Amino acid sequence: MTQIVTGFHAIEEKVRRALDSGKIDGLSIQLAKTGPRIKKILESAKRAGIPVINADKNALDSLVKVLPEVARDHRGIVMVVEGAPEKSENDVDFDSWIASSKTLENEKQTVIVLDSVTDPHNVGAIIRSCDQFGASLVVMPARHSANDFSDNEIIARSSAGASSYVPVSVVTNLVRAVQQLKDAGFWVYGADAGGENVTKLNFPAKTCIVMGSEGKGIARLLEEQCDSIVSIPTCGKIDSLNVSVAAGVLLYEVYRQKI
Template identity: 65%
Template sequence: MVVTGFHSIEEKIRASKGKDKAYAPAGLKLYYSKPGPRVKKILAAAKEAGIPAIQSDDKKLDTLVAGLDETLRDHRGLVMEIEGGEKQTANIVDFDSWIKTHSGDLPENKNRLIVVILDSVTDPHNVGAIIRSCDQFGAALVVLPEHNSASDIAGNEVIGRTSAGASAWVPVAIVNNLVRAAEQLKNAGFWIYGADAGGENCRKIEFAQKSVIIMGSEGTGIAQLLEKQCDTIVSIPTCGKIDSLNVSVAAGVLLYELSK
């Protein structure tokens, strides 16, 4: 696997130095051309982590990234290569275990617990951007369905780059059935909010301490059976001439409202 993007590379280096080394990517190697200040900083961190770095030229780096999505080929003089190793990362969690840990009332020092469910959000750019917002606004978990979504968090470098590296840290659970997951969250004391046009104004809602936001596909919205699990449908008041916000932008707005 080949990785580009300074943020993504830095996060993989940090993960290799972390306490959960069993989950860190194995076989890391850096290739660089003429290093600027940012690349030199990354190379220093790699040296400290024991990751080899090989100086090469842009032609070699261009060859390494040739098989990537076009948006990821701008290597800016630095490429990470990962050979073998476990793709599972430390932030991929077991949903059932997470629920057991977070059932019941919140501790006194915790004023809110936020979970984000993504239903049929298949564009990895959107998933990455939402995960980045989850990191910034303190969401405790992102839940993705195993099928019909961009759920390859460990191996999808579009997600890693769009999230600015947050996909290596924000807890993510991959589940077989989102409806069952929503039911489990409700039983654990969470209030379920579905994001959709025509719902209650999010600015007027007093969100529950344990809140779940469900974001649906831009084309079809939230699946009918999953929408039935929602306690409240919420919407973002807008004044534009088009009918809706991009799903990642909408998620960021709602997460901001929840974090206030």
């Protein structure tokens, strides 16, 4: 398949990976204008050996028509990936991941479960935090979630390219997945208002955080699997944080305790 990549961060990450791996097959950059940020990308692309093709704005507009509207703002540069795999390298099989996790009894691991988080901007922002704070895996449901092709470019842009690195598993049954995590030695914490103050907790080496949907929170059957409900102390006039902001705060607290 052919993948069209827009957004400075996402293109920079593709170029960086090409530099690290030496693999540039199928990669090219189409360029309609330059600027300080684009010049830096082109310098890295030249070092990697990625072809750069001069084009006009109309040509780039035509390329990005296949993308969701929010991802069509190419700002004068587009990366084309010919022969891109249907599944990315960091799209991991959950059962295989659990099996390998069981062999790492003393290793610090953090898993974040997204229960019906449907806004791809939120998913991308959470994945970015997962990269920054060392999360081992993101788990999302196959249904009622931002994980299909139409969302991929938005997630890539919102994650600033981190979606190319952070391991992600899409599962058919979140309750079963959380049960498997518990069997593998993870303690499971659901994020919701009215729970235990997160600053009072000592997170174990194997920690799983469950984030609920933007509107309804954590589903009842999934909440019943949680060992504890945790909350972030706040002082604002509205009643809750955005799910991606809350996930970032919780991931940082787990990371802070483990370093």
